[in-house]
Amino acid sequence: MIESQLPLLPLILDAVPQGLRQALAQEGVPFRDRRPGFLDGRFVLFDSRICGRCTVDVGQAALDVHELREPGEPDLFAALTNERSARFEWRLGGMTLSEEIARVDRRAARRRLMERLRELVEVSGGVWLGVAPFPFPYRSAFNFRIDYDDYEPADFDAALRAVAGQEQATSHFVCGAAYEPAPEALRRLKGLDVGSHGYWHHTYRTLEENLRNVGRGIDVLRAVGIEPYGFAAPHGRYNRGLAEALAALDVTYSSEFALAYDALPFFPGSSGVLQVPIHPVCLGLFLEAARRKSDAAAVAREPAAVEAAVRYFRQEAQARYRAGEPIFFYAHPTRQLGRYPQVLHHLLETVSEFGALWRTTLGEFSRWWRVRAGVRLSVTRALDRYVVRAEGHAGPYRPGIEYWRGEHVALMPLDGGVLTFAPQALAYQRRATRRAFRPVRVDRPEGLRGHVRRLLDWERVTPVEEIGSGDWRNWAKRTLRRWWG
Secondary structure (H helix, E strand, C coil), rough: CCCHHHHCCCCEECCCCHHHHHHHHHCCCCCCECCCCCCCCCCCEEEEEHCCCCCCCCCCCCEEEHHCCCCCCCCCCHCCCCCCCCEEEEEEEEEEEEEEEEEECCCHHHHHHHHHHHCCCCCCCCEEECCCCCCCCEEEEEEEEEEEEECHHHHHHHHHHHCCCHHHHHEEEEEEEHHHCCHHHCCHHHCCCCECCCCCCCCCCCCCHHHHHHHHHHHHCCCCCCCCEEEHHHHHCHHHHHHHHHHHHCEEEECCCCECCCCCCCCCCCCCCEECCECCCHHHHHHHHHHHCCCHHHHHHHHHHHHHHHHHHHHHHHHHHHCCCEEEECHHHHHCCCCHHHHHHHHHHHCCCCCCCCCCCCHHHHHHHHHCCCCCCEEEEEEEEEEEECCCCCCCCCEEEEEEECEEEEEEECCCEEEEHHHHHCCCCCCCCCCCCCCCCCCCCCCHHHHHHHHHCCCCCCCHHHHHCHHHHHHHHHHHHHHCC
């Protein structure tokens, strides 16, 4: 078989890190595992750190992805599977915002890795092309998520008024313990995109505790006729015990910024629960910064904090739209969005200026992402043109194809099973990738008190009588809670 008869895509994966598979799936670039006796593509990717060398068939080229690692730089493949979190700070106009988020910026790691792989593929005579992250003709998607941690009737009413008319671009996650006594409020959410925020507002460490807490939160919603499919963990926390519980409860997607933020969706590890990352900064962080000093001027500082939040979210939305990335933000209604709805109003005004923006719910976006994952592409060259053949049904969505030349990308609709195009005939856009604001990691000494709190999974949310008795941590936590009241 001569070289020109082998498809340029999909990329064929031999022995490669899991992080590479995840990044390619996010990027939409087609790939397949190597199969003995099948010549599915021209370029075979392998990692010489894993398998030493790679033997290929006639007409194929072996590309060593170990070359994508840079000396002195953290391993990008490992970074994309890192599930640890850390405390970060944003310093904005004299204010310091703080939150525990994913230790690794997966978005930045993926972009660096994919840029290097794209260059390697193109230099070797290949092409960089994939299914766009949003249905055609959109270049970005917008969603505003509301986490209902507490119930305060006036703030709840104000939050629903703020999203009136924008329901198709909002998602709502309810903490069961706070809203179980107010079923009339829950019924007002029927017909919206509603997910569970657990029962007690805490993310536990064990499978058993998470099963009980998440399942109980889902039951509260079902009791009023709401069937939730998504989940957002309290405080954005994530651990393997939570992941196993979500899978056991048939949750289809989840969103925890302690695992990933500002990134495209992915399936962590071997989990079948889709992770849909959002931006980790919310209005509450600005208000907390204003209230941090408990003095008489704290309330007077809140308007300035709200103005800073408006500027921040506007700039972030504009940067994400230019970069062709999701614009997914979140807020809480109680003492936050319910009292300062202008933050959402100004954000909606900003995104209304974006012509190719998909306003969607997180539930709808997760459904699209699963459909997108089922579209399988192969690409061949015919003289000065490329021929894209597609398999897999896209359902109600119209997928787009992105063809890249350096930092410039052309977007084309994929209608039917075959797309033929000439690169010189396409219109290109530059995708700016510069972040508007970057958080700074804060590594403070934990100390004995902090170490013990983390070891015990210390919290005061769960009633003492409901703390499980299955392991020593819960026994110690229950005992200490009774001692200290």
